Amino acid sequence: MTKSKVLPWVVILFTTCLSGQTLLSGRLEGRVYSANADVAATHVLNTTMQRATITDENGFFSISANLNDTIVFSAVQFKRKEIVVSADMLKSKMLSIPLEEALTELDEVVIMPYNLTGNMSRDVERIGTDKEVVTASTLGLPNAYAWVPTKAERELFEATSGSGLLPLNPILNGISGRTKMLKRRVARNNTYARTQRVREMYADSLFRIDFQIPQDKISDFMYFCEIDSIFQSTVDTHDRLKIWDYMRKRSVTYRENNNLQESSKD
Structure with missing residues (x-):
């Protein structure tokens, strides 16, 4: 053929x-x-x-x-x-x-009186806490460790990735300074998100009563903690009592710097 x-x-x-x-x-x-x-x-x-x-x-x-x-x-x-x-x-x-919704019937919950004082440090010690944290990974959910990038992280990835023999995207962004700007934005957003998670751990009333921080100063106080490198390493321990103790000590310095008297309690 x-x-x-x-x-x-x-x-x-x-x-x-x-x-x-x-x-x-x-x-x-x-x-x-x-x-x-x-x-x-x-x-x-x-x-x-x-x-x-x-x-x-x-x-x-x-x-x-x-x-x-x-x-x-x-x-x-x-x-x-x-x-x-x-x-x-x-x-x-x-x-x-x-998808069909899963209706889970909860076991009966009995609420016991703990005679709470309002002081978080003493109440946590009195009640006791369960150290096991319920998360997607502890529940064994599939794809529990999947990383979902933020908008800033996606923009940084786009700015530093490319294809072909000579990827122009990362080169042009490096020359223009866009890559450095996006890296700073990602770092800043990550730090802010971490600080917000810490604030959400505790009720605002605890900041006002235990730390004697006025309501309108709580955000400023959190920023005051955020810029301290010790705060970041303390948060990384995920120990709520240790984080609370750090912020309690930090609140003394904050009140002194801002001339806040003990009478500022709400």
Whole structure:
């Protein structure tokens, strides 16, 4: 058989293989939905390929999949849903996956009187605390350690990534100073977010009563703590009593610097 006759058969065979591969593998794109519950950050796990992702705030997702792979959808507020990838699913441009809410009946809770004093340090010691923290990882949820970048982190990634033999994006952003600016913004946002999480651990009344910080000065006091390097290392311990003790000592200096008297209690 001559080359001119063999070539068309090679092209047909190659095209057939590509078509078959397209039918057997690809990406599943779709959206999960529910009548009442929030579908954002629902875990999507391909248990066959060991790939995972999470849905965006509107429930949309995209994940690699092959024919007959098992895809699992799960979240605390939903019942676990499992599907097996079919050829029709791979050919579909957009899947719609309904999720059923998980109704959990709680055990009876008995509230015991603790004769609280209002002083957090003494009350925590009196009550006692459970050191085990309930998180997505301690609950064993799939994709519990998935990192969801912030807007500033996404902008920094876009500014420092590129493709091709000579990636221009990171070079131009480095020259213009945009990369340094975005790095500072990410660092600043991370520090601010950490400080906000610390403030949310305690009621404002505790700042006013225990620390004698006026309500309108609490945010300024938190910034006063934030700029101290010891505060950052103390927060990293995740020990609420240690953090509280640090801020109690820091509040003395803050009141002295701002001429706040003990009579400033609300």
